[in-house]
Structure formats: C-alpha cells, structure tokens
Amino acid sequence: MTLLSIYKTERGNLTISLILLIIKHSPALLLPVIIGNVINAIIAGGPETLHKITWNSVFIGILIFQNILTHTLFIKYLSKANRSIEKKLRFSLVKRMQELSISFHDNFESGRLQTKVLRDVESIEILTRQLANIVFTGLLNIVFVIVATLLHNVYVALFYFVIIPLSVFLVLTFRRKMVKSNEEYRLTLEVMSARVSEMVQMIPITRAHGAEKTEIDQVSSHLENVQKKGFRLDVLNALFGSSAWVTFQIFQFICLLVTGFMAYYKMITVGDVVMYQGFFGLIINAINMIINVYPEINRGFDSLHSLGEILECPDLEQNEGKKRIQSVKGEVEFRDVVFGYTSDVLAVNNISFKAEPGQTIAFIGESGAGKSTLMNLLIGYRRPASGQILLDGTSMNEIDLRTYRRHIAVVPQNIILFSGSVRENILYGIDSENVNEAIYSEVLEMSRVNEFLGKLPDGENTRIGEHGSKLSGGQRQRIAIARALIRDPKIIILDEATSALDVQSEVYIREAIGNMIKNRTTFIIAHRLTTVRHADLIIVLKKGRIIESGGHDSLMAKKGEYFKMNEVVQ
C-alpha cells in the first residue's frame, strides 16, 4: 500500500521520536511511585529516612529537568518525520494526478482533488501527531500503570481491570449522546446558513417583488431553530459533561476507599495508597485524552481512505514497457473504430479513414456528432472499444503515448493560458535552456503574435491575467498557435474557435493557421465551411458515423449533406 510505504520511509525518525517520548514522559509516570516511596520512608522512620527522601527527590528532579531537552528533541524528530510524510503524500498525489487517465479526470471534479491535496493531507498530518502525542502517551500511561500495579499488588491490579472498562463504557455512553446532539445542532446551523446565502442571492428579486417581509420571516424561523437547538445542546452538554466527570471521580473515590481499607488491614502501605491514587489519575487522564481526540483521529483515518481513492486508483494510462517512438512521419489511420462513453450509446461508430503525412482532414457535423471524441481517441485520451488507430502503421495500443504526444500539438477551442508572461505561455512545457531564440522569433512571426506583441506594455514579458483575461480572443488563439508551432509537431489537432472575430483578426488567424499546418498532418474540427474548402479530406459526421467523405469538389458534385450545408450558408 502506497500510504504505508510512505510511513515506512520515515520509520527511523518515528522510532527515535517514540523512544524520546517515553523518556520525556517518564517523570509523569514515576512521580506517584516516588511520592509513595517518600511517604513510606517517613512513616517507617529510622536513620535512613532523610537519605531516602533526598535521593528520591533528586532523582525525580533530574527526571523532570531532562524533559526540556527530550521534549524538544521528540517534537523535532516527530515533526521531521511528519512534515516529510506530508510532503511525500502531496508529491505522490500530484504525480498520480498526472498519470491518471483523462477519463478519470473527466469524472472527478477538480475541487475534490484540491481538497485531497490540501485538507486530507493536513488531517493525516494531524492524525500522525495525535497518534504519537496523545494515543501513544495514553497507552504508555495505561500499560505502565497496569504493569507496575501487577508487580506491586495483584488485587489492586484486578480492581483496575474491572473498574477501567466500566468507566470507559459509561463515559462513552455519555459522549455518544453529546455527539448526537452536537450533530443535530450542526445540521440546523448548516440549513440556516444555506438559507441565508440563498436569501442574499435573491435580494434583487426579493426587492423587485416587494417580498422582503416574507424573506425575513422565513430566515427568522431558521434563526429561532438554531437558538432552540443551541440552548438544548448547551444544557445537554453540561449534563453529560458533568456526568462523565462525576463517573471518573466516583471511580477514583472508590479506588481511594478500596486502597484505604487495604492499607488499614496492612495489605498495602500508606505510601501505596497515595501511589495508587496517582496511578488512577494517570489512567483517567489517558482515557480522557484518547476519547477527546477520537473525532480528529477518525477524520484522519477517513482522509487516509480518501487519499487511497487516488493513490490506489488503477485507472492509469498504461505506458510502461510500450514502444517509445523517436520520430513520427504523420500517417494516421482509423480502422473500424468504435467507442462509447456509456455502454448503451456509441459516440463514435465504425469510423475508418486514412490521413497521409502532411494532409489536412476536416471534420464537420452538428454538435454531438462525435468530432471531439474522435480527437480524444487520436490523442489517446480514450481507447477504442474495438477497431484500431494506426500511427505510421503501428497500432496506438503498442506505443508509449507520452513519446507520441511530443510530436502532436493541440490547439483547443477554449485556449488555456496560465497567469505567466506571453513568452512563458508560448514556451509552455519546454525547458528554458532548450529554447532556440532564432526559431522562437520565427514562430512569433509565423503565428502573427508579433503583430500585437509591440502593443503590449512589456512586449513578450507582459504578464497575462489569470486565464489570459487581458487578451482578446484572436490574440489568445495566436498564442495557442505559437505554442503549437514552437514544438514543431508532425500532427496538429485544431478545434476551430466558434467565436466571431473582427475582419483583421480573422485574416491574421487564417495566415497563422496556414503557416502552422503546412507540411503537417492536420485534423481540424471545423465550424466554418471556408476552413474546410482546402482540406484534402472532408469527413461529415452524424451521430458518430461518417455519412460523407471526400474533397470539396467531389462532395459538392454529390449534392448530399455537405452540399446542403453550403447551400444554407450562401
């Protein structure tokens, strides 16, 4: 399991920190024993007494002092391990996200992934800390007390064995009731908060309809609910909280009674009575601490499970061991390709065509006809259910897709720019040392990015706002074309933008596209028939099937669907 293996890498630091924890915690464990010793010595009297008192005190004094050093070291090693685990978890998640298939990402909202990287990893960090700090310390208390008592007096130990589980059971019963009323209250609070946010969104409409009073009355009923539930919760919490406290105290009192009687009948010494009171206190403390952090620990385990969903998800792109390709000629062939996102509907049905290197293939068809799906198959985001896609004669199933994708460039309809400079956006994915400035300048020219670079305040170093918000649609497209060109791809996938541009921008884009697709196998999802005209092959799709294909002239002569589309435009 990936998660466990991450913990294992930090075994050394974790072990050192736990050893340090035992040492640093030792004064708390030994204090009752020392106090018992001192009292026994005083009662016994005699020449040894002062000597015993002194040595016991010095011993515990030293133990107490060492805590400064060992506690700091304990935290240091624990934190070293914990922070490293945190980093490794985040790193594994990020890496895994890059390896998971696109169909996984299609179905998994990005917000949820982000929560995993931030919140879940944080809860696991807290879990590790609580496990070491609280649970381990608590268990140490319990084990130490039981062993020490067993060695001292079996009857007292037996008494512990009866009384500890009983007190835990009672306290848990009270707490369960508390958790339930807490949850009820939280739910009421959530409903109220949702209602308030809805109210805020509705304000313009409420105002327009003069419905202010109705809205206020409605929200007010939720507020009242919160008030009532909150009040009930406070009283219940007080009742259950004090019941739990009283339970523990009663058991401590019973312990005093039992050990008191035992001392009276000389079964144990007076010092032992004090010692057992101290021991009992240690146990109560431990149980209380563990019960208190239980919700956090639970959350931590939930998060572990939640990360497992990603780290152990098998939906990966299978590239290992497949043929790595160095170069691509650009011949692409679809043979009877069938694909469906769901089992009942086929998005692509029995598609066959062949693109020779350097050719331009245009796909047209109404929305939902299967054009984007074909492109996803071509990029390898999806795998055909049956049929084959051949690249330079080799089935794509046999190719390491990562090496293949170095030779393709995708210019999508919705261009994704990040909030860096224009230059950084164009050079995305290319190591800065490998940039050939002469080629870069040429690309700026060919993509017609040059035309607007001068107008930007800092030229190519102008930072574009998040998602390229400071640029016009035409400028963004040209940056995307430059981004494709700089990679000198052999295959281009171009999803033509549907948004209308002004005439001048349109001209620049046409020129840029013309430069881009020259001598490269190009697949265009075309939305304008003018784009299609010069394609070597036009494929008309309908409901996942090819209904017509051929060159512009032959399709026009056929007077079929393509002809009709052209008629409509004119």
Ligand code: ADP
């Ligand atoms: P086009 O690009 O021609 O508009 P698509 O390839 O996007 O068509 O869609 C083809 C069919 O597949 C449509 O019926 C669409 O609803 C369906 N489809 C597309 N993407 C998905 C998806 N991620 N999950 C399920 N169905 C999808």
